[in-house]
Amino acid sequence: MDVILCSGCSCALDLCITALARRGQNILIPRPGFSIYRTLAEGLGINVKSYELRPELGWEIDLDNLESQIDESTAAIIINNPSNPCGSVFSRDHTLDILDVAARYYIPIIADEIYEHMVFPGRTFHSLASLSREVPILSCSGLTKRFLVPGWRMGWIIIHDRQNVLEKEIRKALQCLSQRIIGSNTLIQGALPAILKNTPQEFYDDVMKTLHDHSRAAYNCVMKIPGLKPIVPDGAMYMMVYIDLPCFPEFNSDLEFVQRLLMEESVFCLPGQCFDYPSYMRLVITVPVDMLEEACQRIQEFCERHHYKTAENTLRNNLATVDIPY
Template sequence: MANRRHHWDVPACSRVRKIHNPFMKYFVDSTKIKPNTNKDVIALAVGDPTFYGNMPTHAAVMDAMMKTLTGNNPNGYVDFLGSMEARKAIAQYITSTETPLQAENIIVTLGCIGALDLCIACIANPGQNILIPRPQFPIYKVICDSYEIEVKFYDSMPENNWEMNLEHMESLIDQKTAAILINNPATPMGVVYSKRHLLDFLAVAERNKLPVIADEIYAHMVFSGSTFYSLGSLSKTVPILSCCSLSKRFLVPGWRVGWIAIHDRNGVFEKQVCQTLKASAGILGSPSAVHQKALPDIFKNVPSKFFDDTVAYLERNATLLFQIFMEIPGLTPLMPRTAIFMMIKISLEKFPEFQDDQEMAEQLATEQNVYCMPGELFLLPGYLRITITLPEDKIIEACDRIKQFCAKYYKSSPSTAV
């Protein structure tokens, strides 16, 4: 009995203890803020378009769910890759002449984050590295850290409409680089990359024989004057794992129905990656059978006008916010071309009371009960991220409070010590 423990000592996994999720820390820290109780909360930090109830999903989505719930055997298990009906429906929904897809090219996942997690875990080993954009969606690094995969950040170029700095990207590649991750349409900046820029990016991947993980969660949710090109439709040689979900376009983020589309015209993934993806998908399984059974009817019955109206609504809100923030001294908005967010650049030298964007965001929450995301979370210090999905009355109220706040702390010429 020499190996018997005599005291309780149950340590957590050392690898997992090292994981730092800045989103989690932000929301935990936010609970410690003592806001102005005389004003109701306005949540500009939430990335859920359904939060205020002004952006409901289409009735056909709910009808499909009700049909599923009252149909034959909606409660059983489905295949760990996703039901064949769901995979066929997704393939048909996203297929194109340039990139024909079949059910075997689709894996149904627990949301887009689940798709990204599965791709990263299956394409890189501990000690290898993946190239990730900066600014970035923080979960990319969190996932890589959880698998002990090194992250190398390639820069975007604000002076060139936030295009990827492809020269910098290529300089980071070494023998341990396993893949490049690209986000298009790109958040938090709200950028839609041109076809030319995407082809230039694919040329980098082709030269270096690197596969690509494409986060395309905001596919087709682009404003007037912009066009989305899926990376899989443009690539003739580079293998692509494209990640997307129902959540944003269909306004059902809580459903957690995502997918991986495998674009692999030359069979690069066939020997190992596809088998590993399928084996790994069996660990957690796919989303609920009820949601998957509803997919064929959802894709078939939701009219294109619903998507057009959603995008038009977001663009109107973005335009309104842009116009208001342009008139607030010390703040400069970036007009997005996609997605549900807007970035606001802070001239911090005009607000000497605050050391950085996080301190300013915390004080704004304390005084005005308006919650924004500090840009530092996205590796974009000196900015605030706000959501553009609010009802117009909430937008006006939030902007009025921010205007009051900025007027209080703005200094046209910061004082200097004598």
């Protein structure tokens, strides 16, 4: 069996980690990365080691750092492309370089590709399995992100093992594990052929155009805000923003920054700490554009109040307009 249905992509990731790794072994996960990787692994007694992504290169993997994390206890590498939280999309050459590392060390890959259809114009998604005949790859994906309906809970694992590297036990383990929850959403299973067949291409095109427009609007706004540096996303539904914390002396961390932002402006962003990447925050760009623009405006007002230079200038200007009695 090469396709296993799961209750969403998170369930697919859970089954892959459980089947491939044993207690005391380790898996490699991206930093910054989706927090569920660590949660699932450590809950099973599996160790987690992080490899670095490089913001200055559009969040490409630091391949030397990735290679340095591999040891005799490494059971799998998780690759998330397109990325949550970064919104990055790897080039074909970079994807091949990743596969080369995995092939040299005989490490299977768990490919989290839930955002595979969320790629902005000018970029192309290259699945890991489409470029490799050597490395065994468990590709995890699902319906919910493409159709923007989280409650459907329909995901899957596709086993790509052209060299029969994975033992029969791995396939059997995945099949048995998938039966613990009596399978995925049966209503959506029944509707799946119609969903895939009858959804017009215009729907997908409109979703991508909307997300791309939102990403540009958010980037153009945030890049003008003192103390913040957004990184242009190439896909998915997120944008990472660097917080130059020394410019905001009231706050000791990204967590304090976003907490005060929520309290003062009712704008909620996830702190970089959620993705093991301090001094950043993640914006979600799926909200209606008028709400997105208002949120960005509120972030700007918040930063101008707390940025040490703009706050000093405001105070100085206010004092200059005050009539001082003699």
